[in-house]
Amino acid sequence: MPRREMLVLVGLVLCLTPADALTAFPPKFQVGKVNGNVVIKCNTSEQRVTWTQNGEPEPMAELVAEGQTLTILGLDLPAAGNYSCWAGTVLLDTTYVVVSGTREEGMNVSCQAESYRGSFHCSWTGPYSAVFRARLTRSDGSLGEWVPAASHHGRFSASFVDPSFCPFAEELHPLQLQLEGLSDTSYLNFSIHFFVRDIVRPDPPQELTVQRRGEQLHLAWAPPASWPLPRSYFALRYWLQYELPNGTQVDKYVEGAEETRLRARARRVRISCQDPYAKPAWSPWTAWQGVDVTQQRQLRAR
Ligand SMILES: *[C@@H]1O[C@H](CO)[C@@H](O)[C@H](O)[C@H]1NC(C)=O
Ligand SMILES: *[C@@H]1O[C@H](CO)[C@@H](O)[C@H](O)[C@H]1NC(C)=O
Ligand SMILES: *[C@@H]1O[C@H](CO)[C@@H](O)[C@H](O)[C@H]1NC(C)=O
Ligand SMILES: *[C@@H]1O[C@H](CO)[C@@H](O)[C@H](O)[C@H]1NC(C)=O
Numbered sequence: 001m002p003r004r005e006m007l008v009l010v011g012l013v014l015c016l017t018p019a020d021a022l023t024a025f026p027p028k029f030q031v032g033k034v035n036g037n038v039v040i041k042c043n044t045s046e047q048r049v050t051w052t053q054n055g056e057p058e059p060m061a062e063l064v065a066e067g068q069t070l071t072i073l074g075l076d077l078p079a080a081g082n083y084s085c086w087a088g089t090v091l092l093d094t095t096y097v098v099v100s101g102t103r104e105e106g107m108n109v110s111c112q113a114e115s116y117r118g119s120f121h122c123s124w125t126g127p128y129s130a131v132f133r134a135r136l137t138r139s140d141g142s143l144g145e146w147v148p149a150a151s152h153h154g155r156f157s158a159s160f161v162d163p164s165f166c167p168f169a170e171e172l173h174p175l176q177l178q179l180e181g182l183s184d185t186s187y188l189n190f191s192i193h194f195f196v197r198d199i200v201r202p203d204p205p206q207e208l209t210v211q212r213r214g215e216q217l218h219l220a221w222a223p224p225a226s227w228p229l230p231r232s233y234f235a236l237r238y239w240l241q242y243e244l245p246n247g248t249q250v251d252k253y254v255e256g257a258e259e260t261r262l263r264a265r266a267r268r269v270r271i272s273c274q275d276p277y278a279k280p281a282w283s284p285w286t287a288w289q290g291v292d293v294t295q296q297r298q299l300r301a302r
């Protein structure tokens, strides 16, 4: 392909990106139905204001301006966007107008808590150009603040804390999370319900140590630092995996203890854990921990 045509193509692709793509949730927005009318108010005491849509004085919409209000007649996608009111060159107020969305499927929300401390993390998919925010209805029924979502290639995520969450009480009501998204032209609104006990996935256990004692390996570890106490109440089930000198992997499960012995000559070991009373989500693995090979050779030589 000649270089000039390539340049033109690159230019086209760059220009197709909307000039006013949202980078943050706008402070003021209004949702309208397709073909419905939307009334916007300019928050000012100025008697005469002029309006722009996406910075243009010639909006792509049928409008009626009267005093501080603007009515958009028969809302459609080209009529959506950033409406600003001005006194001469002074910007007075801005409202972002969007069409209510029909797309609610495919958001694929997934939430995860590392413990029963009332903090968790959720992620979901959405249009690449969208901005999202989310808000938690806490376990005591109070409403949390809006949390802006981070975005990465159409995957959105945010972290939440429920300060009223009690790790010792049985959860009687699910938490509710409301998600609100604005893409260039449309509004998305949906909510999910869940119990923390259903989304718990512990952090990996910590401080795994391997000691040779005679013919045996003695392994010891500690629960993840984020796991609540007391241990008698917040029990964990452990999954040990070790690798034999010939490469075979062997599994061993331990419950109610934080140490164990292996009779085998293991090359390396790793460990994971889960809450035996919640849905079975295993923690990520710890890194493989090598067993001192010289020690093993000496042992075999004896
Ligand atoms: C209107 O503007 C005033 C002053 O800036 C502000 O205090 C008030 O919250 C605004 N009202 C709305 C509805 O945005
Ligand atoms: C809307 O337009 C105003 C005026 O041009 C600008 O200051 C503001 O940043 C725009 N907002 C968005 C969300 O594009
Ligand atoms: C939903 O998200 C999870 C985790 O991010 C992913 O593993 C799964 O494939 C997704 N499912 C769909 C239908 O997109
Ligand atoms: C979004 O949905 C919630 C209920 O899930 C509702 O209370 C709220 O009014 C909706 N917001 C808009 C702007 O439609």
Ligand SMILES: *[C@@H]1O[C@H](CO)[C@@H](O)[C@H](O)[C@H]1NC(C)=O
Pocket: 244, 246, 247, 248
């Ligand atoms: C590896 O060693 C173990 C124990 O010595 C033995 O049971 C297993 O069959 C061996 N596996 C292979 C693939 O040789």
